[in-house]
Amino acid sequence: MDVFGMRDFDGHERVVFGRDEATGMQAVIAIHSTALGPAAGGCRMWPYPSTREAVRDVLRLSRGMSYKNALADLPLGGGKAVIIADASAKSPELWRAYGQFVDSLGGRYITAEDVGTTTADMQQVAQVTRYVSGLPRRPGEAGGDPAPRTALGVFLGLKAAVRFQLGRADLAGVRVAIQGLGGVGYHLCRLLAADGARLRVADVRDTAVQRVVEEFRAVAVPVEQVLFEDVDVLAPCALGAVLNGQSIPRLAARIVAGAANNQLAESADGQSLQRAGILYAPDYVVNAGGIISVAREYQGGASEEQVIAEIHRIPERLTEIFERARREGRATHVIADEMARERIGRPVRRLVA
Secondary structure: OOOOOOOOOOOOOEEEEEEEOOOOEEEEEEEOOOOOOOOOOOOOEEEOOOOOHHHHHHHHHHHHHHHHHHOOOOOOEEEEEEEEOHHOOOOOOHHHEEEEEEEHOOOOOOEOOOOOOOHHHHHOOOOOOOOOOOOOOOOOOOOOHHHEEEEEEEEHHHHHHHHHHHHHOOOOOEEEEEEEEOOHHHHHHHHHHOOOHHHHHHHHHHHHHHHHHHHHOOOOOOOOHHOOOOOOOOEEEOOOOOOOOOHHHHHHOEEEEEOOOOOOOOOEEEHHHHOOOOOOOOOOHEEEEEEEEHHHHHHHOOHHHHHHHHHHOOHHHHHHHHHHHHHOOOOHHHHHHHHHHHHOOOOOOOOOO
């Protein structure tokens, strides 16, 4: 496999493969950039069909973290880890092996939870390395499970998109389709329902759907149909690449604003959304609440109140991107990418690893 020749390699500083024979752990850590500080990003655990698919995913996710951290004004670079396994493979020994893998990079990469991993998993990782965040915290302190903070940022960003695109100051009666009801999707539904939004939801797990239907009066829709519901806003909160040449022509929503990483299958798909008159909230801008929490926890000294205040700046950043995209007649993701690359080119104070 020619990693350097992969389209998604994009100048990564380091791609490291780790394997532990005793536990069967197979992991990849990608460090896209440390220009602004040590690379930070979560660890995804997923049964990838091939090593190539795992590498492609970790490269895309790592680059996204560089851009996300830059636009969130965090003193962090971008990195990501993937473990090629189903969640049933979890064990204390596996997390010890993964923690040792992270530790071997000497602080160049800071890990946390992501799809398929939890706060409890990171607690086990923390037994063998200090380069980990997203750990339990005392009341009032920054940190802990980042999912509710990610959901808050998406909620605030979604409201900013509704204000910009629909001219609505609130979400009362606004129709939102949510794809994926995991840690972030569930909390997003809670926030949206409390603000009066009408929810249509889907997930591959029936129990997750039933919970949201019962608690928030949501309407369940088939997984294969949720992207194409007749709604005002589509919120992808599962895996990436759902916006592509096949799906975009079928979208009915006027706004896409969700928590999933790498929602665009290709950069050209962002232009397709623009031509269709659909406002796209770049995923790594709108879903930055979790990494803001993780970063401030790792740095230390911040309160939960301060983290919440930082997350409330997400709508301001999004609106700047929306306005510039409209003014220049360009796609929102292109504007966001340019802004992120400009900031990565101007190093700032690093976190002490």
